[in-house]
Amino acid sequence: MLVKDYMTKHPPMAEPKMSVVEVQRQMSENNVRYLPVVGDGKRLLGLITPQSMLIDPRRMASLNVWDITRLLSDLKVKDIMIKIRSVITIDPDTPIEQAAQVMVENRVGCLPVVQEGIVVGVITETDLLDHLSKMMSGNMSGVRVTIRMPMIKGELAKLVGVIAQAGWGIDAMGGALCVKDAKKWDAVVKIRASKEEVVAALSAISSQEIIDVREV
16 A cells, blocks of 8 residues: 555646636635645646645735735745745655655645656545545445454454454454553454344454444
């Protein structure tokens, strides 16, 4: 699961000389919140974000409505974009979880995907949420169960073994370190079975605990 598999390919882009009014229209028409700014054959020059579109009210405090209109119409992308030196980018072959970590650490909602200086896509927080939904088969019904297990070799095999023995299909599986106990692991599994059957079977694994089970 790499960035190139989940990024938005061929995103709408802006050029430095475009007016801010034109960019606003382009963002609205394409229902996007971020626009890479490019030049010289899709070479990244900067990024337009919701924050960069904001104008300091102090700049307009002494202006009348006509001056404000003129100010807005004269503003160009190059005046408000985040310059390339401050834009965080990512390679299309980066694992998707690393992209998520970069976004979290830098508190950004979009990463231009760049290959040899050329913009080949963008990946946003929406793309990552879409990935999470697909990874957990969010559009499929089933029984979703969270199992807490010790971080010991063979524990996951126990869980999968019980599910296989029951003849159930696994539609999705994921996991993460337990927030409350770093020595344990929380596995999330979506199974095609009844809730009662799942609880009965998985409760038999003495070293593991059912934290949550629900039909979704």
